[in-house]
Amino acid sequence: MDAPGAAIRRADAGQLVLVAAIWGASYLFIRIAAPAFGPVAMAGARALLAALMMLPLLLWQGLGGTALRHWKGIALVGVTNVALPFLLFNFAALAIPAGLSSILSSTTPLFAALIGAIWLGEALTLQRMAGLAIGFAGVLLLVADKVHLGQGPLWQTLAASVACLAATMLYGFTGNFTRRYLAHVPPVAVAAGSQVAAAALLAMPMAVTWPDTMPSTHAWTALLALCALCTTFAYVLFYGMVARLGASRAMSALFLIPAFGVLWGGVFLDEPFTARMAACCGVILSGCALTMGFVKLPGWRRARVAGRAPR
Numbered sequence: 001m002d003a004p005g006a007a008i009r010r011a012d013a014g015q016l017v018l019v020a021a022i023w024g025a026s027y028l029f030i031r032i033a034a035p036a037f038g039p040v041a042m043a044g045a046r047a048l049l050a051a052l053m054m055l056p057l058l059l060w061q062g063l064g065g066t067a068l069r070h071w072k073g074i075a076l077v078g079v080t081n082v083a084l085p086f087l088l089f090n091f092a093a094l095a096i097p098a099g100l101s102s103i104l105s106s107t108t109p110l111f112a113a114l115i116g117a118i119w120l121g122e123a124l125t126l127q128r129m130a131g132l133a134i135g136f137a138g139v140l141l142l143v144a145d146k147v148h149l150g151q152g153p154l155w156q157t158l159a160a161s162v163a164c165l166a167a168t169m170l171y172g173f174t175g176n177f178t179r180r181y182l183a184h185v186p187p188v189a190v191a192a193g194s195q196v197a198a199a200a201l202l203a204m205p206m207a208v209t210w211p212d213t214m215p216s217t218h219a220w221t222a223l224l225a226l227c228a229l230c231t232t233f234a235y236v237l238f239y240g241m242v243a244r245l246g247a248s249r250a251m252s253a254l255f256l257i258p259a260f261g262v263l264w265g266g267v268f269l270d271e272p273f274t275a276r277m278a279a280c281c282g283v284i285l286s287g288c289a290l291t292m293g294f295v296k297l298p299g300w301r302r303a304r305v306a307g308r309a310p311r
Helices: 010-037 039-060 064-069 071-093 098-105 108-119 126-143 154-181 187-209 217-245 247-269 275-292
Strands: 304-306
Touching (some): 010 039, 010 071, 010 247, 039 064, 039 071, 039 217, 064 071, 064 187, 071 098, 071 154, 071 187, 098 126, 098 154, 098 247, 126 275, 187 217, 247 275
C-alpha cells in the first residue's frame, strides 16, 4: 500500500537516486554494446546473462515452484517486458544518442495510465487527461526536428524514436498486466522467470545473428555491467522499495532517469544536450507528474471524464 502522507527516509531517498542513476546508465551501456553485438544478438545475450544472475536468487528464496505454477503469465512478461523492449532499445541505440533514448523512456507512466484506462477501465480525471496531453506533446516536440535527434538520415532517427516509444508502451502494458494477473506472485519470481523466458525465446535468433567478429572487451564490459547492475542489482533494489514505499513512490525514480541518462551520455560519450532537449524533457516529465498524481491541480483531481469500474 502506498502511504502518500509518509515522508521518505533519507536511506530510501538515496536508494531512489541510486536506482535512477543505474537505470540511466543502461542507455549508455546499450549505446556502447549494441553496435558490436548487433540488436538481436545483444538482446539474447543480455537476457541469458541476466537469467543466470537471477536464478540463484530465485532458488535461494525457494520460489522456483511459484514461477513454474505461473509460467504462462510470466512467459508473457518475458516477451513484453524483456525480449521485445531489449530488441527495440538496441535498435534505437544504433541511430540516436543514449540521452535521447532515456528521455523517450520516461513516457512509460503515460502509456501505463492510458492502457489502464482503455483496458482496465481505470478512471481518467481531467488532471490525468491533461498530463497525458502534455506528456505526449513533449514527445512530439522532441521528435519534430531531426537536428536534435541524431546524425543519420531522418527516417533512421524517426524509426529509432518510434522503437523507444514502442518499448515504453510495452512496459506500460506489462505494468497493467502484472497488476491484474500477477499481483499475488512474488516480484523476484516474475523478474527471474521473465528473464529465463526471454532467454529461451531469443536463443535461436541470438545464435543465428551472432557477429562473425568477436565483440571487443569494451563491448563485453558494457554488456556485463548492463546485466549485473541495470537488470539484476537495480531490480532487487527497486522491488525492495516497492515493498517499503509502495509502487507510486518507488516509481518516482523514473523521473530522474532522463537526467542521469543525459549526464552519462555527455560525460562518457560526449553526446550533445541542447536547450530544446532540456525543455522537451521538462514537458514530458511534467505530464508524467500530473498523470501519476505527484502534482495536484486543485479542483481537477476528482473530475472523472473517462473510465469504468474495473471488472
